[in-house]
Amino acid sequence: MQGSEVMSLFMGEYQHAVDGKGRLIMPAKFRDELGERFVVTRGLDNCLFVYPLHEWNILEQKLKALPFTKADARAFMRFFFSGAAECELDKQGRALIPNNLREHAKLNKEVVVIGVSNRVEIWSMEVWQQYSEQTNLSFESIAEKIMDIDL
Numbered sequence: 001m002q003g004s005e006v007m008s009l010f011m012g013e014y015q016h017a018v019d020g021k022g023r024l025i026m027p028a029k030f031r032d033e034l035g036e037r038f039v040v041t042r043g044l045d046n047c048l049f050v051y052p053l054h055e056w057n058i059l060e061q062k063l064k065a066l067p068f069t070k071a072d073a074r075a076f077m078r079f080f081f082s083g084a085a086e087c088e089l090d091k092q093g094r095a096l097i098p099n100n101l102r103e104h105a106k107l108n109k110e111v112v113v114i115g116v117s118n119r120v121e122i123w124s125m126e127v128w129q130q131y132s133e134q135t136n137l138s139f140e141s142i143a144e145k146i147m148d149i150d151l
Contacts, residue, residue, distance in 0.1 A: 009033070010115025015125070018107050023094040027113055030120055031093055040101055042083035046127050048097070048105045050120035097122070 014027040026034060039056040043049035051059065063080065066073035083104065087095045097107065110125035123131070135142070 010117065010120050012115045014113045016111055016113055017109050018097065018102065018111055019094075021096070022099060022102055023090075023096050024107075024111065024113070024122065025092065025094050026089060026120075028093065030113070030115065031089060034089070034120065037086055037088045038095075040085055040087050040095070040097060040122075041080055042101065042104045043121060045131060046105055046124070048101055048107075048122040050122060051118070055118050 010030055010033060012027070012029060014029075016025050016027070018024050034050065034052050037053060039051045039053065041049050041051075063077055066077065068074055068077075083101060085098045085101065087097070089095055101107075105122060106124040106127055107122065108124065112123045112125055112128040114121050114123065114128075
């Protein structure tokens, strides 16, 4: 990492709304790290992943290294890249989320925007609440499983 590069660190949970035109106000705490332009793509668990351009470039390089001879690698790359869109913030800090991405994440009105280390996730409020309830019940067993990776 070069001296001028700073690793993105997103954390926190913010409730916002998508307006009738499909625009979402990005939390003020995320705007500086995201920059004026960033990439939004279909995420896992029915949410959207949002990456600053420098993080997207790092991820792109890693995904390029996947063996294209493997069907799963090809399928994942198609899913991930075909849903990607470069977005930008307007003067009010809003980003227009493309319709296909809003449909993927079931974004209607109320949404939750969360920071997850090097990316931001955008969730439908309803889907986030269901996911949180399910995950909360098994949080301790999940923690035990991932402790094997030496955190």
